[in-house]
Amino acid sequence: MTEALLEVNDIQKYYGDAHVLRNINFDIQPGEFVALVGQSGGGKSTLLRLIAGLEHATSGSIKQDGTEINRLNAHSRVMFQDDRLLPWLTVSENLTFGATHSKEQKEHVAKLLARVELTDFADAYPNSLSGGQRQRVALARALMANPQLLLLDEPLGALDALTRRKMQDLIMDLWQERKMTTILVTHDVNEAVRLANRIFVVRDHQIAWAGSNDLPYPRTDQAIAPLANTILNEIITEG
Numbered sequence: 001m002t003e004a005l006l007e008v009n010d011i012q013k014y015y016g017d018a019h020v021l022r023n024i025n026f027d028i029q030p031g032e033f034v035a036l037v038g039q040s041g042g043g044k045s046t047l048l049r050l051i052a053g054l055e056h057a058t059s060g061s062i063k064q065d066g067t068e069i070n071r072l073n074a075h076s077r078v079m080f081q082d083d084r085l086l087p088w089l090t091v092s093e094n095l096t097f098g099a100t101h102s103k104e105q106k107e108h109v110a111k112l113l114a115r116v117e118l119t120d121f122a123d124a125y126p127n128s129l130s131g132g133q134r135q136r137v138a139l140a141r142a143l144m145a146n147p148q149l150l151l152l153d154e155p156l157g158a159l160d161a162l163t164r165r166k167m168q169d170l171i172m173d174l175w176q177e178r179k180m181t182t183i184l185v186t187h188d189v190n191e192a193v194r195l196a197n198r199i200f201v202v203r204d205h206q207i208a209w210a211g212s213n214d215l216p217y218p219r220t221d222q223a224i225a226p227l228a229n230t231i232l233n234e235i236i237t238e239g
């Protein structure tokens with residue numbers, strides 16, 4: 001049994017009187033791809049923000065590689081639904097937040113942009129790109145530091161169906177190449193089942209259901225349907 005990369009112990013989170021995360025406990029092993037699904041407002045994004053160190057739990061602990069996360073988690077990167085690119089920087093400058101490039105860094109940027117098929121847009125500004133292209137820049141930026149943990153907060157939510165599908169394939173290919181531990185928050189149960197090897201349903205602010213997903217990759221619509229159906233039923237189950 002390998003050491004867990006992430007250990008989430010007895011997390012409680014309140015906003016004022018609202019108890020938005022209750023008794024959250026789980027471990028994630030290195031290289032896993034975990035998806036969090038559930039109804040809107042259940043607390044999924046809050047949990048991701050706690051893991052990223054962007055907020056603090058009311059009680060409980062989150063450890064990565066044995067170290068408690070009590071400030072911005074430097075070993076993780078987050079990608080959000082909105083790309084959060086800086087409009088005054090070019091695509092390649094966005095990958096380094098405008099910092100001066102060393103030769104190695106320039107090569108690293110070029111390699112990543114090639115990997116997300118944006119070499120021709122390296123010197124373009126974000127406002128000249130499509131939504132899908134912008135999200136590919138955001139993904140490349142998230143991968144720049146080779147994070148141990150990639151946190152994806154509904155990153156494909158604003159994309160059309162075809163672009164979304166292509167992005168899912170890209171994320172899957174990158175995960176298989178790089179083996180970075182990944183946590184995806186998504187409303188799309190099919191997306192969760194297509195990508196993840198473990199799935200948590202967050203309901204009533206708790207993890208109401210957890211299951212592993214050993215379907216072989218790549219996963220067809222037909223192959224994912226039974227598990228997606230089970231999970232959908234878990235999401236809509238009352239209390």
Ligand SMILES: Nc1ncnc2c1ncn2[C@@H]1O[C@H](COP(=O)(O)OP(=O)(O)OP(=O)(O)O)[C@@H](O)[C@H]1O
Binds near residue numbers: 040044
């Ligand atoms: N900064 C905040 N201050 C107060 N309440 C908040 C804050 N952030 C989130 N909440 C509340 O906490 C609850 C959980 O929100 P969260 O965004 O984590 O849910 P979610 O499951 O990710 O929902 P969605 O799927 O719609 O993104 C919601 O009721 C939300 O209104």
